[in-house]
Amino acid sequence: MSTKEGIKLDHPLIHWVKAVYGDGRQIRFSDLFDGVLLNDLMCIVDPRPDDNIVCKDVSDFNTRLFNWDLLLKSIQAYYKDVLQVYLFVAAPDIYLISREPETEASFKEVCKVLLLILGCAVQGEQKEDFIFNIKQLDVTVQHDIVTYIQEI
Template sequence: MDVTVSELMELFLQSPLVTWGSVKTFGSFGSSNQDNLSLYMDLVDGILLNQIMLQIDPRPTNQRINRHVNNDVNLRIQNLTILLRSIKTYYQEVLQQLIVMNLPNVLMIGKDPLSGKSMEEMKKALLLLLGCAVQCERKEEFIERIKQLDIETQAGIVAHIQEVEILRCCQ
């Protein structure tokens, strides 16, 4: 059975990870009248995810996020590279942990965001971001936001948190 890109995207957008890293938890993801493609592109552009990372780790950074990506592949890749660098630095410097999984492929996401493989890479980025959130100084606040979600979504997020714990190790 072949699955279309729009079906894959819909499944991805309904996943607990996306629900966590979106409107219900951070209040800044799309509007109710936005179509799935627009919502998904808002995620892969890296702007929202970098804003979430800034809430997790507000330390100043000299990296500038491109706020107007307008489907520019290079700007998308640049934003996602900044995000991954921030995540990796946070794991190493603040959490004193080493990420043992393969990092998300930002080139794949940037060049072909609508592929199933890119959606899998976005899942990795969201997993790593979730791992930062539930271990940061503001973890109680982030966990409280998770508790506001429906039980099924909460259970999915807990499973993802356990998955993140397997994908890292302490130094």
């Protein structure tokens, strides 16, 4: 793992994702950019949709874009239908993430998506479970995540 990857995988929001899975799952650098892992995470937060067909073969721009579009629609639907909140934030640049995965600029956009998913998690029906997962993290990471939650 390069230094650049190590820094990114040490991000508080990535620690939160690992805590949600709770099984010691190794998250590869590439997992953050294909939309598969984060669609799976959103399904943990919101198990309602059963028609989310995520493309597992993410070798090209179009399949990654499909996955990211599906994820954003799921997030928007959760905010609207479950939380009864309309999002008035600039949408993460899924074209950038899909076109130029594994760049610093794409990672910033992935963090925006993670923040939206975190918002769903800590305000939704299973919020106690997600808050419990956060409380299991290092205190410094917990404080960082609280700061992110306050941004929501």
